[in-house]
Amino acid sequence: MALSREQLAQRVAQELQDGYYVNLGIGIPTLVANYVPEGMEVMLQSENGLLGMGAFPTENEIDADLINAGKQTVTMATGASVFDSAESFAMIRGGHVDLTVLGAFEVDVNGNIASYMIPGKLIKGMGGAMDLVAGADNIIVTMTHASKKGESKLLANCSLPLTGKGCIKKVLTDLAFIEIKDGKFHLIERAPGVSVEEIIKLTDGELVVPASVPEMKF
Amino acid sequence: MAGFDKVVSSYEEALAGLEDNMTVLSGGFGLCGIPENLIAEIKRKQTKGLTVVSNNCGVDDFGLGILLPDRQIKKIVASYVGENAEFERQMMSGELEVELTPQGTLAEKMRAGGAGIPAFYTATGYGTPVAEGKEERNFDGRDYILEPAITGDFAIVKAWKADRYGNLVFRKTARNFNPLAATAGKITVVEVEEIVEPGSLDPDQIHTPGIYVNRLIQGTFEKRIEQRTISEAATSEGAK
Numbered sequence: 001m002a003l004s005r006e007q008l009a010q011r012v013a014q015e016l017q018d019g020y021y022v023n024l025g026i027g028i029p030t031l032v033a034n035y036v037p038e039g040m041e042v043m044l045q046s047e048n049g050l051l052g053m054g055a056f057p058t059e060n061e062i063d064a065d066l067i068n069a070g071k072q073t074v075t076m077a078t079g080a081s082v083f084d085s086a087e088s089f090a091m092i093r094g095g096h097v098d099l100t101v102l103g104a105f106e107v108d109v110n111g112n113i114a115s116y117m118i119p120g121k122l123i124k125g126m127g128g129a130m131d132l133v134a135g136a137d138n139i140i141v142t143m144t145h146a147s148k149k150g151e152s153k154l155l156a157n158c159s160l161p162l163t164g165k166g167c168i169k170k171v172l173t174d175l176a177f178i179e180i181k182d183g184k185f186h187l188i189e190r191a192p193g194v195s196v197e198e199i200i201k202l203t204d205g206e207l208v209v210p211a212s213v214p215e216m217k218f
Numbered sequence: 219m220a221g222f223d224k225v226v227s228s229y230e231e232a233l234a235g236l237e238d239n240m241t242v243l244s245g246g247f248g249l250c251g252i253p254e255n256l257i258a259e260i261k262r263k264q265t266k267g268l269t270v271v272s273n274n275c276g277v278d279d280f281g282l283g284i285l286l287p288d289r290q291i292k293k294i295v296a297s298y299v300g301e302n303a304e305f306e307r308q309m310m311s312g313e314l315e316v317e318l319t320p321q322g323t324l325a326e327k328m329r330a331g332g333a334g335i336p337a338f339y340t341a342t343g344y345g346t347p348v349a350e351g352k353e354e355r356n357f358d359g360r361d362y363i364l365e366p367a368i369t370g371d372f373a374i375v376k377a378w379k380a381d382r383y384g385n386l387v388f389r390k391t392a393r394n395f396n397p398l399a400a401t402a403g404k405i406t407v408v409e410v411e412e413i414v415e416p417g418s419l420d421p422d423q424i425h426t427p428g429i430y431v432n433r434l435i436q437g438t439f440e441k442r443i444e445q446r447t448i449s450e451a452a453t454s455e456g457a458k
Contacts, residue, residue: 047321048247049391056449064250064441065378065392071248071301072447082390084397084425085247085273086329089322093342112345123309123318124300130348131322134341165345 001193002174003216008142010035011172011216012101015140016042023047023092023132025102026070028142032101043077045097047128049088052080069128092128093135100136102129104143104168106158109205111168111180113141114160126163133164145173145202152204154178154185175199177216184208189216224384224434225413229259232407232435236265236372239292243328243370243399244272244282248301249444251392252281253376253409255437260374261285271295271328271368273321273395275305280442289313295368297321301444320348323365325398330367332401332430337366373403376439377426380410381417384431385424393425400430409437 003011009031016022016036023045024030033053036042044053046068053068054075061075068074076082091097104115113133116126133139146152154171171178176199177189185207190199192215200207226232233256236242242260246252257276260268261284270291276283285291286304293315299305308314319327320342330338339362343349353364375396378389386408388396400406413436 046391048250049394056447058449062443062446062448063390064443065390067248067250067391067443067445069247070445071250072445073443074447075449076390082393084388084393085321085325085395086398089325093322093340117347123306123316125296125298125318126320126348127298128321130320130346131342134344135322162346 001191003191005031007218008172008174010218011177012140012142013037015099016040017098020098021045021051021096022099022101023097023136025129025132027103029101029103030070043079045088045091046074047088047092047132049083049085050074050076050080051083051091052077054080089128089131092131095135095137097136098138100132100139101142102132102139104141104153104163105160106153106155107141107143107168107171107180108155108158109180109183109185111166112158113163113168114158115163117161119161129163133167139168139170141168141171143171143173145175145199150202152202154203154205156205175202187213189214191216222383222416222428224428224431225382226433226435229255229435232256232409232433233259233263233372235405236260236263238265239267240265240371241269241271243368243373243402244270245375245394245396245399246281247273247391247394249276249281249442251376251388251394251396252276253374254281254439255409256374256407257282257284260290261288264288264290266290267292269293269295271324271370273297273324275299275302277301277444278304286314293317295319295324297324318348323348325395327365327368328395328398328402331369332398335367337364339364368402370399370403371405373399373406375400375406375408377408377410379412379414379419380408380431380434381414381419381428382434383416384408384428384434385419386410386426386431387419387423388425397426400426405432406430407433407435409435411439412436
């Protein structure tokens with residue numbers, strides 16, 4: 001079975017460590033906040049200028065001056081700080097954020113990522129994604145392994161305009177956990193009940209498959 | 219106006235001298251911390267041909283989006299513009315020129331512009347469409363592109379509180395691009411919720427010193443919320 005959105009978030013959460021500063025992109029990455037392991041402290045960075053993002057507010061707590069990068073109303077966690085956008089991206093570009101989780105349309109064997117633009121169709125802009133992928137060392141891309149039409153999103157070469165070049169080392173899809181090195185995809189784990197053959201079939205770029213591929217554990 | 223007193227008495231006076239084809243830098247992230255009354259004054263003035271530098275371009279009927287129907291914006295430099303149907307129409311038809319700029323690069327362009335730095339190298343955008351036509355350089359094995367700074371004829375800024383000398387305090391995430399825009403305008407105009415007497419703000423707590431501010435006005439704000447997300451819990455706990 002392919003992973004649900006919640007399971008994707010749960011699997012990413014297994015990569016968290018106590019004391020991590022983490023930037024979560026919009027969509028599935030945001031859900032990761034719901035699965036921080038008990039007893040672990042993680043501080044969420046929101047690139048509009050908040051370190052220590054809290055849960056959504058109650059009706060009484062709503063504050064138009066307090067939003068996250070997805071423009072949603074939020075609260076501040078204990079120990080939070082606020083700052084301007086240049087400071088926020090100094091943290092990101094300067095490599096101070098321990099883990100970045102974001103979505104993508106395509107990733108290729110050279111660690112290139114395309115996530116912001118489909119020419120002629122969707123032109124909304126890259127927001128902070130280009131800075132995040134350029135600045136972070138530890139990035140996990142979360143996305144579906146293939147499009148609804150069954151076209152692989154793990155390619156030999158990205159076909160869409162790039163968000164970043166050579167910056168992605170880990171990809172979690174609904175089918176597999178994959179690492180990128182030496183110009184190849186490496187299959188590390190598979191989703192429970194998903195066969196290696198199925199993953200091979202839906203991976204366009206070169207995929208290195210070890211003799212045994214463990215199932216993800218939840 | 220006398221001495222360091224930056225307070226003006228009307229929005230008309232606040233934006234006096236803003237003319238067609240000028241460049242305007244605006245603070246704000248989405249609809250949070252936008253100088254909403256200054257934008258409304260630009261609409262009232264019907265200034266045209268503007269180049270606007272702002273992270274976003276408002277929504278159809280609020281924020282910078284209200285300058286679109288009368289085609290007041292010729293070009294926008296922004297990082298994300300997905301919240302606005304009229305914007306998309308003008309962009310696709312070529313009526314509106316859009317320069318998509320990574321968010322951190324946009325912030326740093328304003329910071330650099332205000333700090334007298336003409337350009338800077340960044341890894342952001344290397345190998346992407348953003349790098350096209352830009353100088354590339356390798357430092358210690360890593361590739362960077364040269365990004366020019368941005369300054370504006372006017373900067374429009376929203377702060378929470380100011381004293382009459384233009385010392386500014388921002389509130390929560392409404393700070394965003396505002397302090398950066400404030401430094402990079404030839405004429406920086408700031409609207410605030412409250413103006414107090416000099417000496418009543420703690421100098422240690424001032425985010426933007428008054429030297430960057432030319433004109434100051436107190437306004438009333440709608441502060442529209444773009445995505446009203448609510449927690450179901452009676453008391454919200456901070457995300458750990």
